[in-house]
Amino acid sequence: MKSQRDQPRRFSLEFFPTKTPEGADKVRAVRNQLAQLAPDYFSVTFGAGGSTRDGTIETVREISDEGAVIVAPHLSCVGSTRQEITDLVEGYRQMGVKNLVALRGDLPSGTGYGGGDFPFANDLVTFLREQWGDEFHIEVAAYPEFHPQAESAEADLLNFKRKVAAGADAAITQYFYNADAYFGFIDSIEKLGVEIPVVPGIMPITNFTQLARFSDACGAEIPRWIRRKLEAFGDDMAALRDFGHEVTLQLCQRLLEQGAPGLHFYSMNRLEPCQRLWTELGLSDPD
16 A cells, blocks of 8 residues: 555645735735745635635636646535536636645535535535546545544544545645644554545644634644643744744654655745745755
């Protein structure tokens, strides 16, 4: 069986579309600087219920036209029909896009099902393969600490296996700060016969309040020792960011040393945190 250590390594960065021209200009400047790091690709998020769909499409078009970095748009299927997904993917095809990140997406608040033709991400992956064959490299989501809506850890692992069986080429994880959770997840999926590369998602730590809110919403655990240290910094943002950087840097170093097939950085549309990590990890240096 092919292990994670045997997979080719890929390093990537994620952006989200903004809602104002000023925000778009700022992200464009950040993106242009991060492109100089020569990442394997940029991914672009897709808002819950398609709330940022137009922004996603325009951002993808712009990155594709620039041609400096491969672009991988997120494709959220919750609430979408087959025709809507077809129109969207055909639009991306015409732009020359060859990479997709296929996700279920967030369910509307207070509901157990978002409607549409695709209840789960594996249904979307199946549809993409049926319609376009191997034309796209398809990535899916993985949850080392398990999806917050999963019935059990076993159910979540089996759901991941279904996405792989449907035709996923690779996966990106939700962010985490406990490397053992990632390696435990890898051990579990390998026992199920899953061989695709699973790239750790990395969230730089720059703002405790924001991080705690995100983590509560998505089920990512902030280990108690990290949480208490972050709380203790109070308004000393410089010290908090230095500590957060060291925590994240050491996490990345351990992941790579123990065979992770790359890293996917959630940039939050900011330059310095990812640029600093990338540089200190030596990711732009030849192997």
